[in-house]
Amino acid sequence: MEFSVRRTEMGDMMTILVTGATANIGRKVVDHLVAAGAGAVRALTTDPARAALPEGVEVALGYLREPETLPAALEGVSAMYLAPTPDTVEEVLRLAREAGVERVVDLSGEHESWWGGVAKAVEASGPAWTHLSPGDFMENTLSWAPQIIATDAVREPYPEGRSTPIAMDDIPRVAAVALTTPGHEGRSYPLTGRRCSPASTWRSGSGRPAGSRWSSCRSAGTRPSRSCGRRWAAARSGTWTRS
Secondary structure, three states, X not given: OOOOOOEOOOOOEOEXXXXXXXXXXHHHHHHHHHHOXXXXXEEEEOOHHHOOOOOXXXXXXXXXXXXXXXXXXXXXXXXXXXXXXXXXHHHHHHHHHHHOXXXXXXXXXXXXXXXXXXHXXXXXXXXXXXXXXXXXXXXXXXXXXXXXXXXOEEEEOOOOOEEOOEOOOHHHHHHHHXXXXXXXXXEEEEEOOOOOEEHHHOEOOOOOEOOOEEEXXXXXXXXXXXXXXXXXXXXXXXXXXXO
């Protein structure tokens, strides 16, 4: 992938703000921007002293779920990678617009999906936008390990559901391109892996099936049980942490 350094209308090198910069995806967005020589990268985190971000990255204190902490971090920012926080996204985007942010690349989903509210809010906010809509994360299958070790079985809500899981590192690669190259404005990119197959056919690195027995953890009817539903929601959305 080729990158270019965007500049503002005045010719100055733009500042890119990465929110959730020490979480799973945001941290890798920072790394890919730095590796590409993308210019001024500012990382938003709740604990700058422990962030351990690459040399040259400006660290800003703030938290998306506490919008009052964001104005200083948004100052002088031209483009922003937006981690999904549906509960405060409209206020965050209002502050970004008022600060002069011109471009938002967000991690969200189709309008009808779990994260669809983020996509809708971004589209209505004013700045140019690009949506990144990943499916399941490959890394989330690691949560099956305790089940497989203990019982050689996997209990999931929809074991025959088809999915094309994506490696988490591929998502920030795309984000870095969308933030630093033209032509992605107003585009929504579904991000997937290479194969679409039922989870029950996936195999471990040894070549064995990922659990010899698969069963649904749904209760009677169509809704997953409470614990099963939490696992499914986490797998669909990735593992988001305060960062």
